[in-house]
Amino acid sequence: MKPVAEHCLRNQAPIAEALRPYLEAGGRWLELGSGTGQHGVFIAGREPQVTWQLTDLAESLPGLRAWQSEAGLANLPPPVVLDVTRTGPPAHDYAGVFTANTVHFIGWTVVDALLRCASEALAADGWLAIYGPFNREGQYTSAGNATLDAWLRERDHDSGIKDEADVIEQAALYHLAFVTAQAMPANNRLLMFKKNG
Numbered sequence: 001m002k003p004v005a006e007h008c009l010r011n012q013a014p015i016a017e018a019l020r021p022y023l024e025a026g027g028r029w030l031e032l033g034s035g036t037g038q039h040g041v042f043i044a045g046r047e048p049q050v051t052w053q054l055t056d057l058a059e060s061l062p063g064l065r066a067w068q069s070e071a072g073l074a075n076l077p078p079p080v081v082l083d084v085t086r087t088g089p090p091a092h093d094y095a096g097v098f099t100a101n102t103v104h105f106i107g108w109t110v111v112d113a114l115l116r117c118a119s120e121a122l123a124a125d126g127w128l129a130i131y132g133p134f135n136r137e138g139q140y141t142s143a144g145n146a147t148l149d150a151w152l153r154e155r156d157h158d159s160g161i162k163d164e165a166d167v168i169e170q171a172a173l174y175h176l177a178f179v180t181a182q183a184m185p186a187n188n189r190l191l192m193f194k195k196n197g
């Protein structure tokens, strides 16, 4: 049985559309914390010029394999285990790294490891795309995000919605220069960074 995340069904088309200009050039993209893999499968299906590598913790691999094998796409290789706190990326020449709904789900230590891993994975001038909810100037951007944050912190003290400016500052430590932020449906954002040559 393939796991299905309803929010992915709602958000996958706007995310794919927003990423489209960055994917036009093709090349290999690495996804961190793929979850069910729905975003990657959807994007790989629309963008045959891009090879998309799904990754996540070992516990997510059965679900990822189910989505990947059913998709049967030549540009979607089998998923690999990648815990950003334990191992580095599978390669160092990716054109892009994408991660969705991870930064609020994990604590700062893991966010730091995720940014380091993304930077190590990217070729010079490669793109990092981070999608999810962010606070702005210390404030929630919606009541829904405040409720989500309370739920996250109850589950794991260290997790919670991060301030966009803090993530941008942390990314800069790993040579990931902030380029632009795009408002997305349901009070989410797509942050784009470029790896300094």
Ligand SMILES: C[S@@+](CC[C@H](N)C(=O)[O-])C[C@H]1O[C@@H](n2cnc3c(N)ncnc32)[C@H](O)[C@@H]1O
Pocket: 005, 008, 032, 033, 034, 035, 036, 037, 039, 056, 057, 060, 082, 083, 084, 085, 099, 100, 101, 102, 105, 106, 110
């Ligand atoms: C809220 S889910 C998001 C999944 C998917 N990207 C989505 O948008 O539905 C957060 C994901 O982060 C992954 N994750 C948590 N800690 C991680 C780590 N140390 N390394 C890699 N992935 C991690 C989880 O396994 C989970 O799949």
